[in-house]
Amino acid sequence: MAHETILLWPLLIALLTPILILASQIINARRSRKTAVGFFHPYTNDGGGGERVLWCALKAIQEETPDLPCFVYTGDHSASPLGLMARASDRFGVNLLNPPQVVHLNKRKWIEEATYPHFTMIGQSFGSVYLAWEGLCKFTPLYYFDTSGYAFTYPLARIFGCKVICYTHYPTISLDMISRVRERSSMYNNDASIAQSKWLSQCKIIYYTFFSWMYAFVGSCAHLAMVNSSWTQSHIEKLWRIPNRTKRVYPPCDTSRLEVLPLERQAEVPKIISVAQFRPEKAHPLQLEAFAIAIRNLDFDLPRPKLQFVGSCRNKADEERLQDLQDKAVELKVDGHVEFYKNLMYRDLVNLLGGAVAGIHSMIDEHFGISVVEYMAAGAIPIAHNSAGPRMDIVLEENGQQTGFLAQSVEEYADALLKVIRMPETERLKMAAAARARAGRFSEQRFNDDLKTAIRPILHRAYEQ
Incomplete structure (x- = not known):
């Protein structure tokens, strides 16, 4: 012993x-x-x-x-x-x-x-x-x-x-994420192979539920x-x-610097800006697809718009996503109407915002949406995803005046793009002014x-x- x-x-x-x-x-x-x-x-x-x-x-x-x-x-x-x-x-x-x-x-x-x-x-x-x-x-x-x-x-x-x-x-885990797995919806954070399998989906629900308990404790x-x-x-x-x-x-949101930009847009070519990091949840491919549809359906007598992607790359994966996006523009035959700006200085971003008639955003359940507010403050009409922050806090009426558009599907985004491009200047200025007033609620x-x-x-x- x-x-x-x-x-x-x-x-x-x-x-x-x-x-x-x-x-x-x-x-x-x-x-x-x-x-x-x-x-x-x-x-x-x-x-x-x-x-x-x-x-x-x-x-x-x-x-x-x-x-x-x-x-x-x-x-x-x-x-x-x-x-x-x-x-x-x-x-x-x-x-x-x-x-x-x-x-x-x-x-x-x-x-x-x-x-x-x-x-x-x-x-x-x-x-x-x-x-x-x-x-x-x-x-x-x-x-x-x-x-x-x-x-x-x-x-x-x-x-x-x-x-x-x-x-x-944003919460690391949310009740929406669990419900999407339960509904077997395929997304960037729920692989299609899992969504298509009842057994794997059930396993993921258990995993998410266990994780949410831990997240509740640590938070x-x-x-x-x-x-x-x-x-x-x-x-x-x-x-x-x-x-x-x-x-x-x-x-x-840097509304003060953007609010001094003139609401009038002098450029002959309408510019649509997209400001977001090159990450999967930002859904850049959807924007390209909607833009391609809008180009095809645009009246012959109207100038072809230009889509400007502005974002930063954190790592090699982001760099690869940017390259895939550039390849997709070629595949959709709109590469001549699309520009890419990586890791842009802020003053250069302000210049681009000052020339845009609209700003596009497509992340599902974007917790807030700073870029949407920046569009509005700069005088660019927002076209944002119809969920979470943009729907609940940002793209709301200001004194009874519409401040932008909300969309979900590729077709809805394309339709919103066409509405902005076809919009008479007086109507656009009225909506842009209301959007700018709304953006003031989210100032620095x-x-x-x-x-x-x-x-x-x-x-x-x-x-x-």
């Missing part, structure tokens, strides 16, 4: 050693915790609306508490304090008061989609925990501010003694959850069940004020302790 006990000691030591090491790291991190804000945003070069939120939120906190240091956790190895400050200004027109400090993350591959060919959602979620561990061990702030939607990191941040604040653009760990739209708020409140800690803060200043109001209680209460 004594001999067996002796043999068990190495096994116990082997099991306890990593636990003790992890506990020691947490204790040391909590002791060295700094009164600062740490923004968890692994992709500070994605160029999308999420990055704009990061810089605007950082600026708002700098204005609210000027002596509170701000740090950014990023997986971009070339990022530097001055470089990020310049990027915020050059790419988004956001002028930070001071350059943020940088905490470099070397394990970003663990949240890359390509790392998880199967069970991608849960793989990325647990990968984010590992990534957050790396960041929090390097630097532990009093406030952990997630601006990328990595909810599985919230319990870990609380273990490290942080106050957890988040800005949620409830947030001290303050800000959401970007009515649609997101509805889902988050049902899942996380912390309505008293959930605040709706519409995302920052409105975001700034609402975010400060939301974070002020938690920020000052903990900061003063």
Whole structure:
């Protein structure tokens, strides 16, 4: 018996050693915790609306508490304090008061989609925990501010003694996603082979249900959850069940810079603009197909329009999607009427918006739709997907005047495009003016004020302790 006990000691030591090491790291991190804000945003070069939120939120906190240091956790190895400050200004027109400090993350591959060919959602979620561990061990702030939607990191941040604040653009799992799998609808996040199989669909429902339970738990760990739209708020409140800690803060749209653009469009060729990252959920092929139909059905005496795709590429997969889109334009025989702009500077985007008569958007259940607001502020009539943010918050009547079009099918998009191109100038100007007035509800200043109001209680209460 004594001999067996002796043999068990190495096994116990082997099991306890990593636990003790992890506990020691947490204790040391909590002791060295700094009164600062740490923004968890692994992709500070994605160029999308999420990055704009990061810089605007950082600026708002700098204005609210000027002596509170701000740090950014990023997986971009070339990022530097001055470089990020310049990027915020050059790419988004956001002028930070001071350059943020940088905490470099070397394990970003663990949240890359390509790392998880199967069970991608849960793989990325647990990968984010590992990534957050790396960041929090390097630097532990009093406030952990997630601006990328990595909810599985919230319990870990609380273990490290942080106050957890988040800005949620969309739920990682939603009730709509589960219902689509149950209905066996094929989409970018529900492969056709699964949708066609009753057994595989049932397995995925179980997987999604289990994941939603975990997501509900980790999300409830947030001290303050800000959401970007009515649609997101509805889902988050049902899942996380912390309505008293959930605040709706519409995302920052650069309406002030765009509102000064003239509503009149002088170009002889009508321009349709599409602003979105080259990601599968943005449904760019649908836009091309609708544009091709509109070209074929356009009156002979009207000038042929031009479709301008503007977006950023995060990785090789995005680059391949862009190339596929260019190939599809050739296949549809509209390549002579289509232009592609990759990773455009913000001032160049403003120039393109100022020349567009319409802006097209086609993502299903777009949580909000910053690009739609930008179209409206710039004087381009929006043609947006008839779901979620655009339908519930944005493309609504303004003082009884229609502000744009909502569509779902390729045919509906083509019909909306033709309506805009054929629209008399006086009617277009009237609709564009109403759309611009509506866009004013989602200004950067409105975001700034609402975010400060939301974070002020938690920020000052903990900061003063």
